[in-house]
Amino acid sequence: xxxxxxxxVAKEILSMTDCVEVLEAAFREEGEGTGANRTKSNIHxxxxxxxxxxxxxxxxxxxxxxxxxxxxxxxxxVSWPLYQGIRRENKYCVKPGKFCGLILLFSAENGELLxxxxxxxxxxxxxxxxxxxxxxxxxxxxxxxxxILGSGGMAETHLEAYAVVRSLLRAKVYSPNRERRESYARxxxxxLGIEVTxxxxxxxxxxxxxxxxxxxxxxxxxxxxxWLEDGMHFTxxxxxxxxxxxxxxxxxxxxxxxxxxxNHFTTPxxxxxxxxxxxxxxxxSTVRLVPEKKRxxxxxxxxxxxxxxxxxxxxxxxxxxxxxxxxxxxxxxxYSLARERGLGQExxxxxxxxxxxx
Amino acid sequence: xxxxxxDEVKRVxxxxxxxxxxxxxxxxxxxxxxxxxxxxxxxxxxPQEGFFYEFKTMSGAVPRYDICALRLSSSVIAxxxxxxxxxxxxxxxxxxxxxxxxxxxFRISNGELLCVFPDGYLQRMRVGATSGIGAKYMARKDAGxxxxxxxxxxxGAQLMAICEVRKIGEIKVYSPNRDHRVAFCVEMEKQLGxxxxxxxxxxxxxxxxxxxxxxxxxMMPLTRPEWFRPGMHVTSxxxxxxxxxxxxxxxxxxxxxxxxxxxxxxxxxxxxxxxxVGWSSYQREFFPKLRILAEVVAGKAPGRERDEEVTYFMxxxxxxxxFAAVGxxxxxxxxxxxxxxxxxxxxxxQTLHT
Numbered sequence: 154x155x156x157x158x159x160x161x162v163a164k165e166i167l168s169m170t171d172c173v174e175v176l177e178a179a180f181r182e183e184g185e186g187t188g189a190n191r192t193k194s195n196i197h198x199x200x201x202x203x204x205x206x207x208x209x210x211x212x213x214x215x216x217x218x219x220x221x222x223x224x225x226x227x228x229x230x231v232s233w234p235l236y237q238g239i240r241r242e243n244k245y246c247v248k249p250g251k252f253c254g255l256i257l258l259f260s261a262e263n264g265e266l267l268x269x270x271x272x273x274x275x276x277x278x279x280x281x282x283x284x285x286x287x288x289x290x291x292x293x294x295x296x297x298x299x300x301i302l303g304s305g306g307m308a309e310t311h312l313e314a315y316a317v318v319r320s321l322l323r324a325k326v327y328s329p330n331r332e333r334r335e336s337y338a339r340x341x342x343x344x345l346g347i348e349v350t351x352x353x354x355x356x357x358x359x360x361x362x363x364x365x366x367x368x369x370x371x372x373x374x375x376x377x378x379x380w381l382e383d384g385m386h387f388t389x390x391x392x393x394x395x396x397x398x399x400x401x402x403x404x405x406x407x408x409x410x411x412x413x414x415x416n417h418f419t420t421p422x423x424x425x426x427x428x429x430x431x432x433x434x435x436x437x438s439t440v441r442l443v444p445e446k447k448r449x450x451x452x453x454x455x456x457x458x459x460x461x462x463x464x465x466x467x468x469x470x471x472x473x474x475x476x477x478x479x480x481x482x483x484x485x486x487x488y489s490l491a492r493e494r495g496l497g498q499e500x501x502x503x504x505x506x507x508x509x510x511x
Numbered sequence: 512x513x514x515x516x517x518d519e520v521k522r523v524x525x526x527x528x529x530x531x532x533x534x535x536x537x538x539x540x541x542x543x544x545x546x547x548x549x550x551x552x553x554x555x556x557x558p559q560e561g562f563f564y565e566f567k568t569m570s571g572a573v574p575r576y577d578i579c580a581l582r583l584s585s586s587v588i589a590x591x592x593x594x595x596x597x598x599x600x601x602x603x604x605x606x607x608x609x610x611x612x613x614x615x616x617f618r619i620s621n622g623e624l625l626c627v628f629p630d631g632y633l634q635r636m637r638v639g640a641t642s643g644i645g646a647k648y649m650a651r652k653d654a655g656x657x658x659x660x661x662x663x664x665x666x667g668a669q670l671m672a673i674c675e676v677r678k679i680g681e682i683k684v685y686s687p688n689r690d691h692r693v694a695f696c697v698e699m700e701k702q703l704g705x706x707x708x709x710x711x712x713x714x715x716x717x718x719x720x721x722x723x724x725x726x727x728x729x730m731m732p733l734t735r736p737e738w739f740r741p742g743m744h745v746t747s748x749x750x751x752x753x754x755x756x757x758x759x760x761x762x763x764x765x766x767x768x769x770x771x772x773x774x775x776x777x778x779x780x781x782x783x784x785x786x787x788v789g790w791s792s793y794q795r796e797f798f799p800k801l802r803i804l805a806e807v808v809a810g811k812a813p814g815r816e817r818d819e820e821v822t823y824f825m826x827x828x829x830x831x832x833x834f835a836a837v838g839x840x841x842x843x844x845x846x847x848x849x850x851x852x853x854x855x856x857x858x859x860x861q862t863l864h865t
Contacts, residue, residue, distance in 0.1 A: 160863055189778040194548040196572050198619050207619045209579045217555045217778050222566040228617040246622035251860040253622050259585040261564040263604040264611045273863025417546045504514050506609040509631025510601050
């Protein structure tokens with residue numbers, strides 16, 4: 154019987170150590186050719202409110218050795234209000250404060266549906282976990298100070314993932330809301346047993362840090378290339394947080410994605426949403442500011458086809474975009490742990506099977 | 512959130528409703544007002560020799576119905592040779608010797624997951640209805656005799672659709688298994704009230720007919736160019752059923768999808784007969800030049816210009832909008848009839864922002 158697994162269950166059973174481990178194995182499978190992705194695809198439809206768009210997004214992937222396939226689906230109403238002078242992305246499904254993100258996990262052995270999972274916790278974990286895998290290869294061996302921009306879910310999982318792959322001493326956090334950054338600092342210090350300091354401006358997050366992760370919901374560049382330092386490993390969650398100046402400044406750029414996201418519209422070219430969710434041609438041309446020889450795919454790094462860092466002084470950058478393989482790998486681990494511990498809710502198998510062969 | 516099963520789909524979904532859905536959605540799509548994420552198939556080797564695993568998905572949104580649909584199937588497949596022809600078979604590998612194919616409908620105006628149900632019956636109807644719309648725009652107005660190659664699940668839906676769009680007086684059916692074709696004709700006569708005659712030769716099925724339908728799972732060409740007489744309309748679900756010489760004989764060919772085939776992303780570069788053959792090089796070369804049925808429905812391309820033309824509708828590669836359109840009509844009917852099992856919508860919502 155398929156399991157319905159919500160975010161609370163996923164949070165209870167999935168550790169960051171596990172998440173980094175399954176992702177690293179999955180990326181290696183991809184590098185070796187036994188893992189595959191269907192590139193993220195979006196549908197954008199205008200709603201009756203000109204400021205709001207419907208965005209439907211799917212991505213899928215499979216892993217041969219694990220014997221699984223998964224699709225991840227998002228279905229939300231998106232808008233881009235101004236907050237403290239910066240455009241941010243806002244969304245909801247059905248009512249404000251609710252979102253729709255689902256993962257359907259299948260067995261490649263007999264085709265059956267193994268689980269339906271809310272994607273929220275897994276999403277935060279897989280983005281952080283992927284950054285952790287990248288940092289394992291790209292950060293300096295002795296990296297011990299981390300800077301974090303943002304204080305949401307992504308900000309948490311990034312710091313947790315860095316703590317899995319490096320021995321951290323200290324972290325710094327900035328987010329525009331003082332209360333939120335202070336609460337983040339207390340929470341993470343307690344969780345990881347390291348010193349976490351809230352700072353008053355974003356530049357301080359970068360100063361003297363070995364690893365910096367930008368985990369904000371900003372829809373425009375908020376990072377100045379002047380803040381980037383030699384030897385640093387830098388990553389950002391949303392491609393739009395980083396401007397052209399930063400791409401000119403970095404020595405190496407490694408990414409994890411399954412080609413550029415594909416976007417489908419019912420509107421003419423002059424009537425499109427402000428943000429499409431994910432990479433777009435404009436961003437990809439920005440990425441090309443880094444010389445081709447210094448741009449690699451994470452899966453190539455993992456199987457030894459590309460270098461991750463060549464000197465202590467090198468400033469490198471990592472960026473990732475969701476793929477089906479990530480969701481398949483992490484959801485499969487969550488599913489296996491839930492089965493082991495008897496967690497999750499059983500759904501009737503017959504809802505998802507049929508005796509019609511089509 | 513509602514969960515339906517195939518019997519409920521069958522109970523309320525009639526062919527006239529499916530035809531209306533496909534026609535409306537295709538008119539919108541032809542004018543740029545509906546949109547698809549094209550079909551993609553992931554293929555990988557299976558622990559059992561000769562078997563493969565196939566994960567297939569497609570999506571489509573039709574704003575007119577406020578519906579976005581996902582259709583997926585998760586199948587173990589094989590390519591056995593049956594009665595001398597080479598076929599694609601879906602192995603009933605899931606528990607209880609069953610298959611997995613699902614449709615999920617989302618509401619565009621608020622993002623809500625409305626329902627989930629097996630795709631089997633709807634799948635059959637949407638393919639049939641699409642051939643029906645093809646015939647509506649491409650067959651001669653006075654077409655009344657139908658030839659059918661195939662007697663399976665899909666063949667029945669094709670006949671239901673053709674009988675809705677043209678006044679059909681006679682049907683001839685060929686399939687390699689005599690018992691199948693006889694039983695099929697008995698069933699179709701009863702259902703459609705049209706004389707249906709089993710024949711023991713494929714060419715006989717095509718002789719003196721106005722519309723020829725092929726709905727088989729053969730992986731080899733079945734037709735010959737000399738079968739096609741002026742004024743005829745031909746439709747096939749899979750282009751491999753039509754030989755290259757026949758292709759050259761057609762005066763007008765309309766395709767269903769811009770995509771010649773699904774986007775295959777095989778793991779470990781595994782080759783299957785689907786990725787290897789399926790198409791002749793001639794058909795492949797010809798394909799990009801063809802207009803799609805949605806353009807015909809939207810009035811952007813002609814379906815038939817002269818009575819004596821031989822027309823061909825290639826109803827291959829499904830579109831997500833078909834599931835959105837037919838699914839939307841079904842959902843409305845099902846709600847009106849109080850069908851389905853209600854489960855909490857909250858299960859599929861979350862408070863974590865992703």
